[in-house]
Amino acid sequence: MHDQASRLRELASKGKDKDKSKMRVIAVTSGKGGVGKTNFTVNLALALSEFGRRIIILDGDLGLANVDIAFGLSARYTIEHLLSGEKTIEQILLTGPRGIGIIPGGSGVQGLANIERDKLANVIANLGRLEKMADLLIIDTGAGLGHTVLNFLKAADDIIMVTTPEPTALTDAYGLLKTLREEAGEVPIHVVINRVRNEKDAQATFKRLEMAVHKFLDGSIKFMGWIYDDPLVGRSVMQLEPLGISFPDSPAYKCIQWIAGTVSGIYLRPPRQAGGVRGFLSKLLRSF
Ligand SMILES: Nc1ncnc2c1ncn2[C@@H]1O[C@H](COP(=O)(O)OP(=O)(O)OP(=O)(O)O)[C@@H](O)[C@H]1O
Numbered sequence: 001m002h003d004q005a006s007r008l009r010e011l012a013s014k015g016k017d018k019d020k021s022k023m024r025v026i027a028v029t030s031g032k033g034g035v036g037k038t039n040f041t042v043n044l045a046l047a048l049s050e051f052g053r054r055i056i057i058l059d060g061d062l063g064l065a066n067v068d069i070a071f072g073l074s075a076r077y078t079i080e081h082l083l084s085g086e087k088t089i090e091q092i093l094l095t096g097p098r099g100i101g102i103i104p105g106g107s108g109v110q111g112l113a114n115i116e117r118d119k120l121a122n123v124i125a126n127l128g129r130l131e132k133m134a135d136l137l138i139i140d141t142g143a144g145l146g147h148t149v150l151n152f153l154k155a156a157d158d159i160i161m162v163t164t165p166e167p168t169a170l171t172d173a174y175g176l177l178k179t180l181r182e183e184a185g186e187v188p189i190h191v192v193i194n195r196v197r198n199e200k201d202a203q204a205t206f207k208r209l210e211m212a213v214h215k216f217l218d219g220s221i222k223f224m225g226w227i228y229d230d231p232l233v234g235r236s237v238m239q240l241e242p243l244g245i246s247f248p249d250s251p252a253y254k255c256i257q258w259i260a261g262t263v264s265g266i267y268l269r270p271p272r273q274a275g276g277v278r279g280f281l282s283k284l285l286r287s288f
């Protein structure tokens with residue numbers, strides 16, 4: 001086990017010093033399901049691309065693949081084909097609007113987080129090539145805290161946690177924060193409150209969460225912004241087109257554009273040590 005881990009790390013960090021521009025990794029997650037992660041991820045990618053950022057999304061949902069559908073695309077191959085060595089990263093990568101890359105995860109995501117030794121060099125070589133294609137890798141994780149999701153969160157440069165003001169969503173958000181504080185202490189956690197009626201609603205919701213964090217947990221959370229509850233989100237989902245394309249002037253997309261400005265600013269900061277895809281993989285593998 002130890003032997004494998006050190007070999008993996010060695011492979012993962014290979015060539016690290018040569019990379020000047022490192023790709024940053026953001027994981028989007030939530031305690032409760034259905035709070036709007038996929039909608040947020042897809043439109044954040046669109047809004048970031050308006051800022052000139054090159055984005056790749058990894059659809060990390062273990063259940064139904066959502067990201068490709070949200071873009072009106074349909075994946076032929078997934079990470080599973082990469083792990084089995086049948087396909088290269090270029091062959092599984094889908095291209096969405098504005099050049100956004102999408103890596104369909106499918107059940108291969110579990111495989112990626114629990115990778116076998118003999119497959120590793122190949123996967124690292126493939127994922128390493130992403131670094132030249134994008135500035136940011138955004139992972140849309142599934143809801144809840146499986147082993148796989150937790151590993152992704154621990155390895156990311158930043159975590160964006162989405163919640164709604166609903167009491168059940170907040171309870172689950174708090175539960176997730178508790179685990180993250182124990183397991184992923186160093187990774188900054190940014191909170192996005194989705195489906196709010198107004199700014200007051202958003203501020204009050206964040207306060208509630210922050211108070212619980214201050215009272216019961218170490219560390220802090222950062223308020224990244226809010227998104228209005230907006231019927232145009234549902235309309236865009238039905239049209240199989242991201243909100244930022246169907247309704248770029250909608251209140252919800254305007255909020256996401258505003259959040260993208262913040263994300264863009266964060267990524268002007270130098271990355272934490274061992275950034276980039278290799279840094280991410282090496283941290284991912286350190287969990288074993
Ligand atoms: N700001 C919003 N206003 C109105 N409806 C929204 C908003 N955000 C998301 N929704 C609706 O909520 C539903 C769930 O959104 P989404 O699929 O993005 O959630 P999710 O967190 O990715 O779910 P899962 O946990 O199943 O992956 C969608 O049908 C979408 O229409």
Ligand SMILES: [Mg+2]
Nearest residue numbers: 037038061066
């Ligand atoms: Mg989703």
